[in-house]
Amino acid sequence: MDGFLQIRSATKMYRTPEGGSIRALDDVTLHIRSNELISLLGPSGCGKTTLLKCIAGFEDLDHGDITLTGQSLTRIPAHRRPFNTVFQNYALFPHLTVERNVAYGLDVAHVERKERTRRVGEALEQVGLAGFGARMPNQLSGGQQQRVAVARSLVLKPKVLLLDEPLSALDRKMRESMQIELKSLQHSVGITFIFVTHDQEEALSMSDRVAVLASGKVQQLASPKEIYDEPQNEFVANFVGTSNIFKGKVIAKEGRTLTLKTANGRELAVASDRFGVGDDACAVLRPEHLKLSGEARDRAIKGTVTQSVFVGSEMHLHVDVGLGRTAVVRHRHNKGSTEAAYGPGADVTLYYTPEAAHVIECKGA
Amino acid sequence: MAETGATASRNRRTLILLLAPLTILLGVFFLIPLGIMVVYSFLEPGLYGGVEWNWYPYNYGRLIGWPLNDYEVFDPIYLKIFLNSLQIALMTVAGTLLLSYPAAFWVASMKGPRKSLVLFLVALPFFANMLVRIYAWLLLLRPTGFLSTLLESTGLIIEPLDLLFTNFSVIVGMVYVLTPFMFLPIYANVEKLDYSLVRASRDLGATNVQTLWRIILPLTAPGIIGGSVIVFIPALGNFIVPSLLGGSKVQMTGNLIERSFLQSRDWPFGAALALLIMAFVVVLFSLQFSRQSKSEGQGTR
Numbered sequence: 001m002d003g004f005l006q007i008r009s010a011t012k013m014y015r016t017p018e019g020g021s022i023r024a025l026d027d028v029t030l031h032i033r034s035n036e037l038i039s040l041l042g043p044s045g046c047g048k049t050t051l052l053k054c055i056a057g058f059e060d061l062d063h064g065d066i067t068l069t070g071q072s073l074t075r076i077p078a079h080r081r082p083f084n085t086v087f088q089n090y091a092l093f094p095h096l097t098v099e100r101n102v103a104y105g106l107d108v109a110h111v112e113r114k115e116r117t118r119r120v121g122e123a124l125e126q127v128g129l130a131g132f133g134a135r136m137p138n139q140l141s142g143g144q145q146q147r148v149a150v151a152r153s154l155v156l157k158p159k160v161l162l163l164d165e166p167l168s169a170l171d172r173k174m175r176e177s178m179q180i181e182l183k184s185l186q187h188s189v190g191i192t193f194i195f196v197t198h199d200q201e202e203a204l205s206m207s208d209r210v211a212v213l214a215s216g217k218v219q220q221l222a223s224p225k226e227i228y229d230e231p232q233n234e235f236v237a238n239f240v241g242t243s244n245i246f247k248g249k250v251i252a253k254e255g256r257t258l259t260l261k262t263a264n265g266r267e268l269a270v271a272s273d274r275f276g277v278g279d280d281a282c283a284v285l286r287p288e289h290l291k292l293s294g295e296a297r298d299r300a301i302k303g304t305v306t307q308s309v310f311v312g313s314e315m316h317l318h319v320d321v322g323l324g325r326t327a328v329v330r331h332r333h334n335k336g337s338t339e340a341a342y343g344p345g346a347d348v349t350l351y352y353t354p355e356a357a358h359v360i361e362c363k364g365a
Numbered sequence: 366m367a368e369t370g371a372t373a374s375r376n377r378r379t380l381i382l383l384l385a386p387l388t389i390l391l392g393v394f395f396l397i398p399l400g401i402m403v404v405y406s407f408l409e410p411g412l413y414g415g416v417e418w419n420w421y422p423y424n425y426g427r428l429i430g431w432p433l434n435d436y437e438v439f440d441p442i443y444l445k446i447f448l449n450s451l452q453i454a455l456m457t458v459a460g461t462l463l464l465s466y467p468a469a470f471w472v473a474s475m476k477g478p479r480k481s482l483v484l485f486l487v488a489l490p491f492f493a494n495m496l497v498r499i500y501a502w503l504l505l506l507r508p509t510g511f512l513s514t515l516l517e518s519t520g521l522i523i524e525p526l527d528l529l530f531t532n533f534s535v536i537v538g539m540v541y542v543l544t545p546f547m548f549l550p551i552y553a554n555v556e557k558l559d560y561s562l563v564r565a566s567r568d569l570g571a572t573n574v575q576t577l578w579r580i581i582l583p584l585t586a587p588g589i590i591g592g593s594v595i596v597f598i599p600a601l602g603n604f605i606v607p608s609l610l611g612g613s614k615v616q617m618t619g620n621l622i623e624r625s626f627l628q629s630r631d632w633p634f635g636a637a638l639a640l641l642i643m644a645f646v647v648v649l650f651s652l653q654f655s656r657q658s659k660s661e662g663q664g665t666r
Contacts, residue, residue: 058564079567091565095583105569108579156569 003070005032005055005160005192010064012050012216024050026216028064032160037186037193039203042213043239048196051213052162055194057081068159084153085162089169090145092137098124098148099133105156123155126185143174150185160192167202179206200240204228212236228286230358237284237360244285244327247362250275257354266322269299272359282362287316287330289356292342298351303327305346317342319350406636414630424637443621447641450617453535453607454600458593460540461547465592466585469552484552487545499538499609506534506610530612538606543599547592554588590653597649602642618642 012025024047032038040048053059055066057078066073073081084105092101100107102123106116124130127147137145146166153161163182167175183206186193197203203210204224212219212227212235220232231237237245246268248260258275260268260283270283291298303321315331329350331342342348409421423433430441472483490498505511508525516522528534558581566576582589604619611617618638625635 056568058567078564079570079572083568085565085568087561087565089559089561091559091561093562093565093580104566104571104579108566108569108571108575152569 003031004034004068006030006065006067007032007051007055008065008067010051010054010061010066012047012054012059013062023216025054025061025064028213028216028218030211030218030221032192032194033209034159034192035190036208037183037195037206039195039197039207039210040213041197041200041203041210041240042219043198046213047216048198048213049164052085052164052194052196055160056083056085056162082159083162084156084158084160085164086146086149086153086166088165090137090149090166092145092148092152094137096137097133098129098135098137098140101137101148102133102152102155104152109156119155123151126154126189127151128181142170143178146170146178150182154185154189158191160194161186163193163195165196165198167197168199175202182206204240210240212239214239231284231360233360234282234362237282237358242287242328244287244290244325246283246285246325248281248283250277250279250281253277258359260359264322266301268301268357269354270357270359271354272357275359280362282360284358284360285327285352285356287328289352290327290329290350291352292317292329292331292348293351295351298353301327301350301352303348303350305342305344305348307344308342315342317348319348321350402636402639405633406640408633410631410633414632416633421633424633427634428637428641443618443638446616446621447618449532449615450601450619453532453539453615453617454597456532456536457539457543457600458547458597460536461544461596462551462589462593464540464544465548465551466589469548469555469588472552473555473558487548490542490545495542495605496609499542499606502534502538502541502610503529506537529610530614532611532615534610535607535615535617538610539600539603542603542606543596546599547596550591550595551585551588554585554591558584594650594653598646601646 007028007030010025010028011023013021014024015021026047028047028051040051042048050059054061055073057073057076061074068082093104096104099120102120103116106119111119120133121130124133127150129144129147129151132140132144132148137148140148149166150161166182167178170178179202182193182195195203195206204227207224209221210224210227211221214235220227220236222230222232227236227240231240231243234245237243246260246262248262248268250258251261251267252259253276256271256273258270258272258281260270260281262268268283270281272281275281301321303319305317306320306326307318309316309318313332317329317331318326319329321327327350405416406424407420407422408416409419410424411417423431427433428443430439430444432438432440472480475483503510506528507513508527508529512528513522513526516526528537562580562584563576566580567573571579602619602622604617604623607615607617607620608623611620618641622635622638622642625631625638
């Protein structure tokens with residue numbers, strides 16, 4: 001086990017104005033590796049920002065412990081932790097030039113001038129802003145301000161860079177290019193990036209590992225592929241990507257193939273190593289695993305289209321399959337083909353392979 | 366093209382109409398009297414008030430202490446009084462600043478109705494007559510007053526303490542009267558201070574003291590400067606506070622002006638004194654403005 005940055009049963013309560021208390025962090029245990037880009041992914045209010053603040057030292061834990069290579073950080077104040085933060089709104093000092101902003105951390109540490117100049121130049125170069133040193137922050141675009149914020153942190157050579165939804169203020173195109181840039185920057189500087197985001201696509205595309213958080217708890221910690229293909233529970237399945245989740249009871253098991261019977265009596269064949277006859281289970285089928293045409297070994301479900309949404313590269317069909325929930329299907333259409341066949345009211349047959357389904361436990365099925 | 370021209374001229378006419386009342390008011394009741402003052406300051410004082418229409422530059426001579434006749438010697442008493450006024454005004458600025466700056470942060474951190482209440486309390490003294498409020502300090506500071514009695518009863522002092530009619534009592538009164546003028550601009554500035562900048566500074570390794578010097582003070586400087594200017598100017602010309610709390614021992618230029626006009630009826634000298642204060646303030650202001658526009662120019666370069 002790599003014991004780089006360990007968070008052990010971290011708990012943090014907040015008082016609500018009404019006098020109650022909210023568990024922002026509820027017994028969170030996370031082991032973060034050195035030199036990885038890990039995302040803390042979750043909806044707003046899930047505790048991801050609180051966790052980041054606790055790591056940075058802006059908040060204290062009520063219970064639990066954070067250690068860096070075995071040393072507890074509890075008594076170390078924010079300004080003495082070897083971590084730096086890139087804030088959501090960048091928090092650049094508006095009265096200082098880009099150069100003075102980047103030099104700030106070195107200034108307050110009384111780093112000698114020659115070295116300071118060299119390191120500031122290096123950091124600005126790293127983020128592609130060489131020559132922008134004399135500008136004021138308000139003369140820069142959002143993406144450039146973002147880079148200054150990153151440079152300002154990296155110049156201090158932190159052990160961990162904390163990024164608090166750093167891309168949320170940028171437009172989509174800019175965001176995508178910054179994602180790639182941050183990822184390659186992380187590779188080249190070789191330090192741990194902890195990246196807080198509510199954007200699952202961002203988390204999946206950038207991270208080495210993703211920790212999905214909800215209601216103060218870690219729901220799953222795994223590689224992006226694993227998070228997507230094998231979500232541990234309903235929350236993860238729903239939050240990351242689009243999922244068709246069908247609840248049912250296992251009524252038969254034959255090898256790896258389970259037969260799931262849903263509440264309204266329809267049957268669904270899925271493959272899983274876990275579960276036995278009589279268990280409640282949920283089948284997760286990603287929209288791309290449901291096809292409108294199939295091969296001989298595929299299973300079929302009949303349904304009726306309730307809605308079809310054109311999104312450019314594909315059609316999203318909402319199909320009532322009589323399993324309690326509408327299924328979402330992605331249909332890659334060909335230019336010139338008639339799409340009328342998939343308009344609302346059309347009867348369709350959906351095909352899937354039992355192997356494509358991922359089976360999870362159902363909460364209160 | 367013609368249409369836009371017509372619109373422009375109509376806009377111009379509207380602007381002139383809108384600005385006319387203020388322009389007339391300032392012209393008639395400020396610029397003309399100011400001109401009269403300038404003219405009077407170069408005229409000979411009349412025997413029973415008013416002026417004699419003779420060229421008489423000696424008002425300014427007297428101001429800097431030049432002897433007016435053979436019986437007098439060079440005595441810069443009026444400049445000394447002006448310097449004392451300056452000192453009192455600067456101390457007043459310092460006092461109001463020390464009180465207001467931390468208070469602004471405190472109030473800015475408050476929430477909801479509490480904050481509104483405190484801001485209302487700051488404005489509350491304006492509702493009571495200033496004379497009454499200053500007179501109250503007279504009762505507090507005199508030897509048989511509250512402060513002296515209190516200190517005596519605790520045994521800290523043995524003899525009654527006479528705080529009245531000193532620079533100190535005048536400064537106390539001025540600070541008391543002018544604090545809201547310092548507080549409000551600073552508060553407006555502190556209120557919009559982005560707290561994430563403070564966090565960023567801490568995150569980058571700055572101590573609290575470094576954060577205060579390098580981030581908080583520079584960013585709240587406009588409020589500090591604004592508040593200082595609008596406290597300094599009335600403090601320099603004030604005559605109510607020094608005449609009540611300073612008595613005959615503490616003279617400020619404001620008292621001199623008041624006495625020149627109302628008691629010794631030497632209008633030209635009073636006008637010269639008033640212009641001295643005004644010139645001083647104008648110079649100060651223009652220095653500040655040129656500094657400000659320079660730093661703004663840097664920001665948009």
